[in-house]
Amino acid sequence: MKLTLKIWRQKNAQAKGKFETYTVEANEHMSFLEMLDVLNEELVNQKKEPVAFEHDCREGICGACSLVINGQPHGPMNGTTTCQVHMRHYKDGDTIVIEPYRAKAFPVMKDLVVDRSAFDRIIQAGGFISVNTGQAQDANAIPVDHDVASSAFDAATCIGCGACVAACPNASAMLFTSAKVAHLNMLPQGKVEAQQRVLNMVKQMDIEGFGRCSNITACEAECPKGISVTNIARMNREYLGASLGSEKTA
Amino acid sequence: MSWFTKFITSSLGQKLVMSLTGLFLILFLCVHLYGNMQLYKGDEGYAYNLFSHFMTHNPVIEGIAYLLYAFILLHAIQGIALWVQNRRARGGQGYAVKVTRTTNTNSFASRNMAFLGLLILVFLGIHMGDFWWKVKFGTTPMVTYEGEDYQNLYALVESSFRIGWIVALYVLSMVGLFFHLLHGFQSAFQTLGINHKKYTPVIRFLGWVYSIIVPLLFASMPIYYYFFK
Ligand code: SF4
Ligand code: FES
Numbered sequence: 143m144k145l146t147l148k149i150w151r152q153k154n155a156q157a158k159g160k161f162e163t164y165t166v167e168a169n170e171h172m173s174f175l176e177m178l179d180v181l182n183e184e185l186v187n188q189k190k191e192p193v194a195f196e197h198d199c200r201e202g203i204c205g206a207c208s209l210v211i212n213g214q215p216h217g218p219m220n221g222t223t224t225c226q227v228h229m230r231h232y233k234d235g236d237t238i239v240i241e242p243y244r245a246k247a248f249p250v251m252k253d254l255v256v257d258r259s260a261f262d263r264i265i266q267a268g269g270f271i272s273v274n275t276g277q278a279q280d281a282n283a284i285p286v287d288h289d290v291a292s293s294a295f296d297a298a299t300c301i302g303c304g305a306c307v308a309a310c311p312n313a314s315a316m317l318f319t320s321a322k323v324a325h326l327n328m329l330p331q332g333k334v335e336a337q338q339r340v341l342n343m344v345k346q347m348d349i350e351g352f353g354r355c356s357n358i359t360a361c362e363a364e365c366p367k368g369i370s371v372t373n374i375a376r377m378n379r380e381y382l383g384a385s386l387g388s389e390k391t392a
Numbered sequence: 393m394s395w396f397t398k399f400i401t402s403s404l405g406q407k408l409v410m411s412l413t414g415l416f417l418i419l420f421l422c423v424h425l426y427g428n429m430q431l432y433k434g435d436e437g438y439a440y441n442l443f444s445h446f447m448t449h450n451p452v453i454e455g456i457a458y459l460l461y462a463f464i465l466l467h468a469i470q471g472i473a474l475w476v477q478n479r480r481a482r483g484g485q486g487y488a489v490k491v492t493r494t495t496n497t498n499s500f501a502s503r504n505m506a507f508l509g510l511l512i513l514v515f516l517g518i519h520m521g522d523f524w525w526k527v528k529f530g531t532t533p534m535v536t537y538e539g540e541d542y543q544n545l546y547a548l549v550e551s552s553f554r555i556g557w558i559v560a561l562y563v564l565s566m567v568g569l570f571f572h573l574l575h576g577f578q579s580a581f582q583t584l585g586i587n588h589k590k591y592t593p594v595i596r597f598l599g600w601v602y603s604i605i606v607p608l609l610f611a612s613m614p615i616y617y618y619f620f621k
Contacts, residue, residue: 148488161488213489239489246483311492311503312478314403344404353481354403354474357579358502363493371495372587378404379585385399 205301312353437546553617
């Protein structure tokens with residue numbers, strides 16, 4: 143199949159970018175990223191600069207691949223990362239517009255690559271457990287209700303890809319942050335630092351310049367891992383509880 | 393900064409301000425609507441004028457009225473501030489192809505809360521100039537019931553709702569209010585942290601019912617007076 147690609151090209155973080163149009167010959171068995179590999183091979187052969195895009199595992203688990211494809215982060219299918227989108231979902235003659243994530247907290251570094259280190263700093267602010275949790279426990283030694291374990295696991299499936307920010311009209315990072323807060327705060331080992339965790343992570347999220355959630359739910363619609371906005375409600379109430387309830391006055 | 397300032401100026405704190413003031417305004421609309429329904433009594437404004445007299449002369453209600461003005465301002469100012477911050481967070485360069493899918497709220501309403509809110513704010517300015525200002529500072533016609541003088545607010549209503557553009561503005565604003573509430577009602581609960589398997593479906597349903605019924609009844613009044621009186 144012959145495809146027309148409109149791709150955002152930008153030399154570096156300072157440069158002004160613009161769309162360039164390319165044509166590429168792909169087949170339906172290729173993944174989206176393989177299709178871009180084909181394009182890049184051609185560009186290299188023509189002694190042109192290949193298109194920079196991020197990828198790592200290519201099996202939907204690392205969250206490195208990003209890309210906004212025809213206006214949707216991770217492309218047209220629900221619950222799928224860019225690397226798992228296959229060309230069978232496109233047909234001969236299609237035009238595909240490929241843009242980087244757009245958010246002030248995710249500045250474009252080059253072409254389709256954005257700097258997502260803001261997420262790392264949110265994790266550094268509280269996405270860990272620093273109390274001693276002892277040796278690896280025997281199975282069921284720590285009682286955790288089955289539903290709680292499932293919800294915590296669902297939250298833990300967030301791969302930190304940032305599609306929630308890219309999709310949100312407010313560029314809010316609430317879905318990501320709330321998933322990380324929920325995942326740790328629901329489990330016994332995480333409960334010890336629960337209040338401080340939510341306060342610190344929200345604070346860092348604000349410092350990074352992400353927007354304020356207005357419950358549009360575009361994040362939930364585009365999240366490749368189906369992270370639910372119920373996590374945001376949980377974070378709202380934990381933040382409220384921690385702010386009003388904790389004894390810390392400063 | 394004190395813990396409270398930190399809390400209330402954080403992203404989540406600001407959202408909480410929107411949620412709480414919004415819920416208060418939702419309650420207020422019920423009271424306002426109850427008053428307006430007196431117009432349909434068919435008694436040439438007797439019940440309506442008595443009710444508005446009560447609402448403007450009871451000291452407790454007057455106290456609450458000042459709270460209401462403060463909350464309206466707070467809701468508007470905080471809303472605009474959030475809108476500005478969110479635009480900034482989005483950054484200068486927008487998407488060439490725009491798609492916003494949502495999962496469980498009205499996409500148009502949720503994306504345009506600020507504009508819908510501004511429409512309602514402009515409406516509120518005109519509406520308050522039309523009634524509130526005249527009652528408080530202007531001259532209203534008077535009417536006598538059982539030997540006592542009352543401000544004849546009913547006469548104001550009748551004369552205002554005879555003017556075509558006012559009727560059009562009121563109806564348009566109520567359409568705006570419908571969309572604003574459609575997202576705002578349930579959004580207020582989500583922001584409060586209430587998202588629950590048992591209660592959220594009920595909240596959503598109530599939100600729908602409220603967003604349709606309340607603006608519809610408000611809009612029915614100018615329409616009734618313009619076309620059928
Ligand atoms: S919440 Fe979903 S969209 Fe956001 S970073 Fe995690 S996996 Fe990606
Ligand atoms: S490359 Fe790892 S999730 Fe796509």
